[in-house]
Amino acid sequence: MAGNATEPVIEVNEATVRFGKLTAVDRLSLRVDHGEVFGLLGPNGSGKTTLIRALCGLIPLAGGSARVLGHDASREAEAIRSTIGYMSQKFSLYEDLTARENMDFYAGIYGLNVSEARVRQSELVERLGLGPYLDRWSGRLSGGWKQRLALACALLHRPRLVFLDEPTAGIDPVARRDLWDLLFQLAAEDVTLFVTTHYMDEAERCGRVGYISLGHLLAVGTPEELKHWPGVTPSGTRRLEISGGDIAALLGRLRDHPAVRQATIFGQAIHALVDNEVTPESLGLGAAQVRQAEPSLEDVFVTLSRAQQQAPNGGGS
Amino acid sequence: MIRKGLSIKRLVSVTRKEVIHILRDPATLFFAVVIPVLELLMLGYAIDTNVRHVRTIVFDEARTQESRALLRRFENAEDFSIVGEVFTDRDLGEALVSGRARVGIKVPENYSRRLQAGQTGQVLILVDGSESSVAAEAVNVSNAIALSESLDRLVAGRALPVEARPRVLFNPDTRSPNFFIPGLLVVLCQMMAMMLTANAIVREKEKGTLEQLFMTPVRASELMVGKMLPYLGFTVLEFCGIALLMNTIFGVPIRGNFLTLLAIALPFFLAMLGVGLWISTRAQTRDASLQMAMGTVIPSIFLSGYVFPLDSMPTFFRYLAQAVPTTWMIDASRGVILRGAGWAELWPNAAVLSGMAVLALVSSTAMFRKRVS
Structure with missing residues (x-):
């Protein structure tokens, strides 16, 4: 009964989660297919972790339904938890246990028998390069190695779906890239990945991305699809990238200009959303270089958040 | 759907991990082994309730x-x-x-x-x-x-018409250690059982490891039982160790059957572990759990008849004392050790303690389940 390739791995229908009066997830619908790398973005407190917990049956749904790997999240939580892997932003293995002991523990928790566990462990150890660290207390490993160990523990039982809740928060860029390489290898082996992140570059790597804010899933699509979302660059407007000159002063001038809808600094440049008829000269940009720009994912999310805040009920579209 | 009873594999994993935690934590180990022995020596040698000199x-x-x-x-x-x-x-x-x-x-x-x-x-x-x-x-x-x-x-030299000839049974010399150590045995094990388990879940809460566990198929009952077993083992060892010291160093004879006492002590330990786990589930930090454990241990010690005789308490407190497991256990301990009592006399203690153990374990597991979701 545990699903086939055509059945969605995650299927959420109008799911609602409430904590008392607060609605943490509001009539959210979502479908994630086999082998996808799905990225969920959203500010802190937007409901990302709550959604994952609801999908694992840890939090009951106040409405709607959620199925994970063919199991109902509210009634078959144990079946779900036996077939998924989970890795959180905070290192949540036992620091006073060695890497090996942590793996042994989780192998037992996932019900692997001894020989099965041994084979799988050595496979993962080799693959993640954990060999030299096996007998070290896991609390003494560096951030990147901790995350690799956590990933190893989450993969012991060969899960078909892995939830990664901000897996790269607080680790260095090299370790971050290595981790993503590992994730793509997994995806190539038909493991579905559900990743939450703050990083735009990580979002760009995902096959599909969802943006969640205040419990509403505001948009879902491939990064390309999202950038061409009509709301992001409304008709009659275009996006400009302005660089050179005194950026801070330019930003102030742009924001005061009636024909400029948005202006944000990106590194050494300003991204501005301006009315079509506006020319660089009319903006008084002087010597600054101006070129037509594609919206970035960040532009997409900023636009979506602003639209949500301006909506009368504070809810989604 | 997977719907089986407790998984032995998961239970063993939790227990083994918990044993490693205990062995790797010198503070806990010190607390568990050295402190009770020190307390025993201190109290055993120093306390004399008989007024002399x-x-x-x-x-x-x-x-x-x-x-x-x-x-x-x-x-x-x-x-x-x-x-x-x-x-x-x-x-x-x-x-x-x-x-x-x-x-x-x-x-x-x-x-x-x-x-x-x-x-x-x-x-x-x-x-x-x-x-x-x-x-x-x-x-x-x-x-x-x-x-x-x-x-x-x-x-003036004639015989007295009446003379009382008191004979103190079971503890003829009214030696204080004989009165105190059977009670102390119970109290020390209670402290150990409660303090250690009060730590068991709150520690995982503080470290964030519980969150990870919730995402695995491990069940509340498996976690509870798995965590309890090593502490139960430690408590039984401590109980036997203190009884041995009591018998050899302080010369308190064990008149009844020690195995009977151990059998009665088992539900008592389980009740204490249950209360400890209940505290551990409620508390958010280890400090809070320690305070809650102290707050539970101390009144139960004073009410239990360990220091102050139950018979001289006001009626209300005498009834209240019946609700404290320690009261029943100290009574059983003195019964077996000093009076040579056996199952015929002590079955009510065993029954009451078993009832309390079931209550404590069921309510702490229920509380844990509720907190999880």
């Missing part, structure tokens, strides 16, 4: 044969130890205020004259009331000494 000062104003005979009786009584002599009322009072003596005896100048005239010879006994048990004992013994002195004078 109360520091006494005398003011013999009469200085006669009779007055000296009376004072000799005081001297011969084990209860008093004469530490000095004063010659004025002022010095007598001073000796008590300064704490140099707890009892002051004044034989007035007219003592012998009044006796010879057939009148009552009065002796003043000043008692420092700041330690109630010492004061009560001093008053009683002084009265007894006065009474026997009077009787000797009245009967």
Whole structure:
């Protein structure tokens, strides 16, 4: 009964989660297919972790339904938890246990028998390069190695779906890239990945991305699809990238200009959303270089958040 | 759907991990092993509830044969130890205020004259009331000494018409260790069981490891039982260890069957572990759990009859004490160790403790389940 390739791995229908009066997830619908790398973005407190917990049956749904790997999240939580892997932003293995002991523990928790566990462990150890660290207390490993160990523990039982809740928060860029390489290898082996992140570059790597804010899933699509979302660059407007000159002063001038809808600094440049008829000269940009720009994912999310805040009920579209 | 009973594999994993935690945490290990033994030695050697050798000062104003005979009786009584002599009322009072003596005896100048005239010879006994048990004992013994002195004078060599021959059963020498250590045995194990388990879940909460566990198929009951087993093991070991020390070092004989006692102690330990886990589930930080554990242990110790006899408590507290597992366990411990009681006498204790254990375990598991979701 545990699903086939055509059945969605995650299927959420109008799911609602409430904590008392607060609605943490509001009539959210979502479908994630086999082998996808799905990225969920959203500010802190937007409901990302709550959604994952609801999908694992840890939090009951106040409405709607959620199925994970063919199991109902509210009634078959144990079946779900036996077939998924989970890795959180905070290192949540036992620091006073060695890497090996942590793996042994989780192998037992996932019900692997001894020989099965041994084979799988050595496979993962080799693959993640954990060999030299096996007998070290896991609390003494560096951030990147901790995350690799956590990933190893989450993969012991060969899960078909892995939830990664901000897996790269607080680790260095090299370790971050290595981790993503590992994730793509997994995806190539038909493991579905559900990743939450703050990083735009990580979002760009995902096959599909969802943006969640205040419990509403505001948009879902491939990064390309999202950038061409009509709301992001409304008709009659275009996006400009302005660089050179005194950026801070330019930003102030742009924001005061009636024909400029948005202006944000990106590194050494300003991204501005301006009315079509506006020319660089009319903006008084002087010597600054101006070129037509594609919206970035960040532009997409900023636009979506602003639209949500301006909506009368504070809810989604 | 996977719907089986407890998974032994998961249970064993949790237990093994918990044992590693205990062994790798020197503070806990110290707390678990060294502290109880120290406490045992300290309490076993230091505590003596029998009032003996109360520091006494005398003011013999009469200085006669009779007055000296009376004072000799005081001297011969084990209860008093004469530490000095004063010659004025002022010095007598001073000796008590300064704490140099707890009892002051004044034989007035007219003592012998009044006796010879057939009148009552009065002796003043000043008692420092700041330690109630010492004061009560001093008053009683002084009265007894006065009474026997009077009787000797009245009967003058004839046999006494009535004589009480008290015989203290089970603890003929009224040795304090015999009274205290069987209770201490229970109290120390209770502290250990509760303090350690109170830590067990809150530690995982603080470290964030519980969150990860919730995402695995492990069940609340498996976690609870898996965490409890090592602590139960440690507590049983400690119980046997303390009993051994009690028997060898302090010479307290075990009159009944130790296995009977251990069998009764098992549900008691489970109840304590259950309460500890309940606390651990409620508390958010380890400090809070430790305080909650202390807050539970201390009243239960005072109510249990470990120090203060149940019979002298007001009715309400006597009933309240029945709700404390420690009360039943201390009664059983003294029963087996001192009175040689067996199942015939102690089955009610075993039954009540078993009931309490079930209650504690069920409610702590239920509480844990509720907290999880």
